[in-house]
Amino acid sequence: MSLTGIRWAGPRALLVELSDLPSVLAFHSSLLAEPLPGQLDAVAAAATVLLKFGTHAEALAARTVVGHVDLGTVPRDSSRDVTIEVVYDGKDVAEVGILTGLGRDGVVAAHTGQLWTAAFGGFAPGFTYLLGENHTLDVPRRSSPRTAVPAGSVALGGTFSAVYPRQSPGGWQLIGRTTAVLWDLERESPALVRPGDRVRYVAVREAVALTPAGRAVREVTGPASEVIGPALVVDSPGLQSLVQDLGRPGLGDLGVSAAGAVDQQSTRQANRLVGNEPGAAVVETVLGGLSVRAVGDQVVAVTGAVVPLETRDASGTPARRAAMCAPFALLDGETLSLGEPTLGARSYLAVRGGIDVHPVLGSRSSDSMSGIGPAPLSAGTRLPVGKAPLYQMVGAPEESTLRLGAVSSELRITLGPRDDWFDSRALEALTGEDWITTEQSNRIGVRLRPGSNRALERNPDRGAGELPSEGAVAGALQVPPSGHPVLFLADHPVTGGYPVIAVVVPEDLPTAAQLPPGHSVRFTIVDPATLEPLESAATGAVTEGNQP
Numbered sequence: 090m091s092l093t094g095i096r097w098a099g100p101r102a103l104l105v106e107l108s109d110l111p112s113v114l115a116f117h118s119s120l121l122a123e124p125l126p127g128q129l130d131a132v133a134a135a136a137t138v139l140l141k142f143g144t145h146a147e148a149l150a151a152r153t154v155v156g157h158v159d160l161g162t163v164p165r166d167s168s169r170d171v172t173i174e175v176v177y178d179g180k181d182v183a184e185v186g187i188l189t190g191l192g193r194d195g196v197v198a199a200h201t202g203q204l205w206t207a208a209f210g211g212f213a214p215g216f217t218y219l220l221g222e223n224h225t226l227d228v229p230r231r232s233s234p235r236t237a238v239p240a241g242s243v244a245l246g247g248t249f250s251a252v253y254p255r256q257s258p259g260g261w262q263l264i265g266r267t268t269a270v271l272w273d274l275e276r277e278s279p280a281l282v283r284p285g286d287r288v289r290y291v292a293v294r295e296a297v298a299l300t301p302a303g304r305a306v307r308e309v310t311g312p313a314s315e316v317i318g319p320a321l322v323v324d325s326p327g328l329q330s331l332v333q334d335l336g337r338p339g340l341g342d343l344g345v346s347a348a349g350a351v352d353q354q355s356t357r358q359a360n361r362l363v364g365n366e367p368g369a370a371v372v373e374t375v376l377g378g379l380s381v382r383a384v385g386d387q388v389v390a391v392t393g394a395v396v397p398l399e400t401r402d403a404s405g406t407p408a409r410r411a412a413m414c415a416p417f418a419l420l421d422g423e424t425l426s427l428g429e430p431t432l433g434a435r436s437y438l439a440v441r442g443g444i445d446v447h448p449v450l451g452s453r454s455s456d457s458m459s460g461i462g463p464a465p466l467s468a469g470t471r472l473p474v475g476k477a478p479l480y481q482m483v484g485a486p487e488e489s490t491l492r493l494g495a496v497s498s499e500l501r502i503t504l505g506p507r508d509d510w511f512d513s514r515a516l517e518a519l520t521g522e523d524w525i526t527t528e529q530s531n532r533i534g535v536r537l538r539p540g541s542n543r544a545l546e547r548n549p550d551r552g553a554g555e556l557p558s559e560g561a562v563a564g565a566l567q568v569p570p571s572g573h574p575v576l577f578l579a580d581h582p583v584t585g586g587y588p589v590i591a592v593v594v595p596e597d598l599p600t601a602a603q604l605p606p607g608h609s610v611r612f613t614i615v616d617p618a619t620l621e622p623l624e625s626a627a628t629g630a631v632t633e634g635n636q637p
């Protein structure tokens with residue numbers, strides 16, 4: 090067992106490569122038991138552990154010590170034994186029998202006859218990749234993924250087995266179903282199976298109805314005692330409006346992304362203007378159209394994407410003046426409406442006291458990938474307002490934090506962790522082309538297409554092989570076979586199987602969050618330590634920095 094390499098995954102994260110799964114589990118367990126200074130998350134994967142830190146200095150310090158972790162002394166007694174009962178009547182069990190040469194009964198015997206080790210989480214909360222003791226059930230994923238796999242489906246994909254915790258798209262081979270609830274927020278530990286656990290599948294004959302999983306989405310209501318108190322009532326949510334705060338980092342090993350506001354700089358500014366703590370919950374709305382009515386006198390502020398603001402009283406008469414990036418009163422019965430942005434994509438509405446909805450896993454943020462947190466806002470939604478801070482003053486008007494060009498913007502990137510999967514032409518295209526944001530972009534990621542026809546091609550030496558799933562950070566530029574990169578945002582999957590050619594520096598993520606459809610983007614490679622531009626994309630300077 091050993092550590093084989095350390096790669097930068099942006100200026101504040103390290104991708105640690107290990108020789109085998111036991112090393113991954115030992116290393117991951119060690120850093121969960123004794124986190125390094127500034128460590129925000131540790132995400133185990135097939136052959137790597139991704140370490141996220143609060144600053145570049147903390148990541149740099151960690152890089153000098155992670156190679157000295159003694160994997161042989163890591164305690165293993167935290168692992169649990171989990172039994173999962175399975176009805177083996179999956180749609181693909183006969184096909185798996187043909188692919189493996191075992192037949193249907195042989196598939197069941199092989200699946201139940203070995204111990205499975207929980208390797209890592211990802212894809213969705215409660216979805217844990219289980220590795221068996223042998224490779225008798227190593228089967229390819231389906232050539233055409235299903236659009237909807239039922240919750241509780243027991244599946245095989247490559248060398249792994251897993252249970253789908255909720256209905257979702259999926260390309261794994263389905264061999265059975267279970268009533269086990271893989272993810273339940275009502276449990277002290279929501280995930281039934283966590284990395285390092287030992288799982289035994291047991292065949293049962295009777296077909297039973299699936300038990301509904303614990304709710305992930307909570308209604309947008311506050312504590313019962315405050316439901317009739319001060320609030321904002323949504324008259325129109327616009328295209329999409331969500332409750333967000335600064336997110337829930339540190340749960341990556343459960344498959345839970347940090348989520349939170351996509352543009353945290355604008356979120357902090359909105360809260361600062363109304364005198365809230367930085368992490369108070371706000372409303373994030375995309376491309377305008379949000380309209381809210383005050384219940385009780387409120388102090389509010391709007392930041393982020395530049396939108397026209399209009400206030401009206403209960404009779405529909407224009408009320409008081411409202412300006413961006415400045416606190417203003419919204420009196421009882423008055424309505425605030427946000428128009429279409431003239432610059433940017435996402436606006437943030439803060440109210441003094443914060444949006445007082447129930448926290449889920451320590452955060453009030455809504456995660457569109459997993460469904461955790463408050464439901465998207467709809468007409469009639471009542472947002473309770475919390476108590477105003479006693480000793481924090483309302484702020485003065487400020488300049489906008491928006492750093493977005495009218496038609497084109499520049500984003501700084503650091504190469505890696507998998508830039509060596511691409512040839513020099515791909516690196517030249519990455520920095521020499523204009524990339525256009527598409528309408529398929531959302532909180533999970535910004536989809537980009539080349540301004541010309543130059544997609545990012547992989548290094549021919551890599552062949553047609555795929556990268557084992559590994560952790561990814563916000564800002565990662567993941568490149569699927571199409572060669573059109575996806576820029577990961579707040580709700581991105583915790584792990585991914587496509588190589589990440591580069592990572593947008595954290596300081597530029599607020600700009601990335603504000604990219605509207607059809608906007609032009611240019612990437613500039615910078616040194617991860619100084620954020621100063623490098624002379625050439627093909628110098629190898631950053632690649633050398635990604636070696637062990």
